[in-house]
Amino acid sequence: MxxxxxxxxxxxxxxxxxxxxxxxxxxxxxxxxxxxxxxxxxxxxxxxxxxxxxxxxxxxxxxxxxxxxxxxxxxxxxxxxxxxxxxxxxxxxxxxxxxxxxxxxxxxxxxxxxxxxxxxxxxxxxxxxxxxxxxxxxxxPTSGRGRVLEAELYTRARELQELNERLRTAHAREREVALALQSAMLPVTLPSWDARIAVRYRPAVGSLNVCGDWYDLVDLPGDRIGVAVGDVVGHGLVAAGVMGQLRSALSATSRVAEGPAKALEVLGLYARSVDGAENTTVVETCIDWAAHTITYSSAGHLPPLLVRLDGTVDHLDQATDPPLGARPEHLPRPQATTAFGSGDTLVLYTDGLVERRGEDIDTSLDRLAAALVRHREADPERVADALLVDLLPVGGATDDTALVVVRL
The missing domain is CATH 3.30.450.20 (PAS domain)
Structure with missing residues (x-):
């Protein structure tokens, strides 16, 4: 055989x-x-x-x-x-x-x-x-039990159909509200270096798949900016609400903390008091324009990618720790720094851009890296649009996508 x-x-x-x-x-x-x-x-x-x-x-x-x-x-x-x-x-x-x-x-x-x-x-x-x-x-005409079973089957089927219609209507309303809430909580203005930055947010397809992805950009003292992306576990209004709380907290913390690692430490402590914040992933970067360095720390998030003018791609994965709330004790988070050259491109993203069902994550990241190399000479807006076209499924992804492209 x-x-x-x-x-x-x-x-x-x-x-x-x-x-x-x-x-x-x-x-x-x-x-x-x-x-x-x-x-x-x-x-x-x-x-x-x-x-x-x-x-x-x-x-x-x-x-x-x-x-x-x-x-x-x-x-x-x-x-x-x-x-x-x-x-x-x-x-x-x-x-x-x-x-x-x-x-x-x-x-x-x-x-x-x-x-x-x-x-x-x-x-x-x-x-x-x-x-x-x-x-x-x-x-x-049917006899006894046969007639009863047929009538029950027909009635149950009709009831199920009506219930499905009511659920779809309710889910569509929840999606509309969640999208409006999420849009209101995402930043609408960029830092002073906005000419070098492109941001995108794409909601998931399907009525229940609005999730908790976010991005954040803040001006920092000393010719620096902070760039972060995060992903809350869950869907719908609850995830959108948790996202708003965490994004606001990180935005405030990054302005006063001594680097991304300290900012994520504080955010992790705060997340313990927020229902639904457990296992949120987030990566925070600090771009120092004068020193030409990127300092970063990740709480279980996919690594930012740095594509250089010569076409090489660096995965910023040397300072990765568990997601927020994933361990009971409080420990310092790691931090790493890498240098960049003028014209390099930094990309932060959430998993909706790359992850596909049944595919190894390394394959997904290789696809993203290859797309970045192809489009590395384009301006940030064109790079962002090209990545969405190249990487998202034709019918839309089943998970949210947040994307930040920074020309260094």
């Missing part, structure tokens, strides 16, 4: 359930035999055609929601890269033999992504179980 070659195309065609493959643009790429048979369509009527051109809503039913609900589910899969199981749907289908005549049909769909090596959704697996006969059985 280990030497047996499996013909997966043949297996797909003969799967006992209805399965179709869609592109992220919702065009049919393939469909198995059961899907063709149960939908009453030929391969020529499906492959290469837009899903809702083949299966539109019943124009005779103004209350039809099947197309809208299916489109929303498929968009969620494209945006989040995660499986989505739908509640029972009524989705009428036009008869292939009698155009203009619509058949009342009920379906239980599940949609799942197929990801490439970069975590991008390249195909959608659309699996459907038809339950029309079960629903119609409600109107036929």
């Amino acid at each position: 280990p030497d047996t070659v499996i013909d997966y195309a043949a297996v797909f065609r003969l799967l006992p359930g209805m399965v179709a493959l869609l592109t992220p643009d919702l065009v049919y790429a393939d469909a198995n035999d059961e899907f063709l048979y149960s939908s009453g369509r030929t391969r020529d009527q499906l492959i290469g055609r837009y899903l809702f051109d083949v299966f539109p809503d019943n124009p005779n039913d103004p209350s039809a929601t099947g197309m809208r609900n299916l489109a929303a589910s498929l968009r969620r899969v494209v945006e989040t890269g995660e499986r989505d199981a739908m509640a029972l749907q009524r989705y009428d289908v036009e008869s292939a033999d009698r155009p203009g005549e619509w058949e009342e049909r009920y379906w239980s769909p599940v949609n799942a992504p197929v990801l490439d090596s970069d975590g991008r959704v390249v195909l959608l697996v659309h699996r459907v179980e038809e339950v029309t006969e079960l629903i119609r059985a409600r109107g036929r």
Whole structure:
């Protein structure tokens, strides 16, 4: 058996359930035999055609929601890269033999992504179980326990569908509020060296994925600036609120502390009194323009990258400690200093920019470094835009992204 070659195309065609493959643009790429048979369509009527051109809503039913609900589910899969199981749907289908005549049909769909090596959704697996006969059985005489079970199943399915709609509405409202709160707490003005700095913030896709990423930039005495990025564990309003407290505290502390390590020590002590601040990661850097040095300290955060004019890339990873609140005792945090040359570029970021499901973090960082080398001669604004285009998935990332680019 280990030497047996499996013909997966043949297996797909003969799967006992209805399965179709869609592109992220919702065009049919393939469909198995059961899907063709149960939908009453030929391969020529499906492959290469837009899903809702083949299966539109019943124009005779103004209350039809099947197309809208299916489109929303498929968009969620494209945006989040995660499986989505739908509640029972009524989705009428036009008869292939009698155009203009619509058949009342009920379906239980599940949609799942197929990801490439970069975590991008390249195909959608659309699996459907038809339950029309079960629903119609409600109107036929059945005996005893069978009738009760059918009625309960139909009622529960309808209740689940209504609950899903209410939850999605509530989640959308929470996302809107959290985004507004997070936007209000992120700095809107840059330090005096703003011509050399570009900042970006991109929220995660999906209603519940607003997270606690932040960036901060402050003028410091002695021809210096402080640059920091951080990431609070969690999602939604709670994470956004914790983010605001920690960012404000670090912004104030960095102005008076003797270096990034001391600033993170104070922030760590403060985080112990903030619910939800545990395991927050943050990196603080101090750029000294006169001395041409970067002093930094990291609380469990991904390393800033320093790309030099000659194309070499340094990972600033020589002063990394556990995240905030990750250990019970208070210990001094490490600090390191590196020199920079005029024209070098410093980049700080959160994990939404680089991390991809199932990929080693070193591979992710190598991709970021390569992109930085390609764009190192561009101005900071163009570098920031290029990094977002090169590194974020087409449908958006499932985690927030904060990015700071500094031309040194």
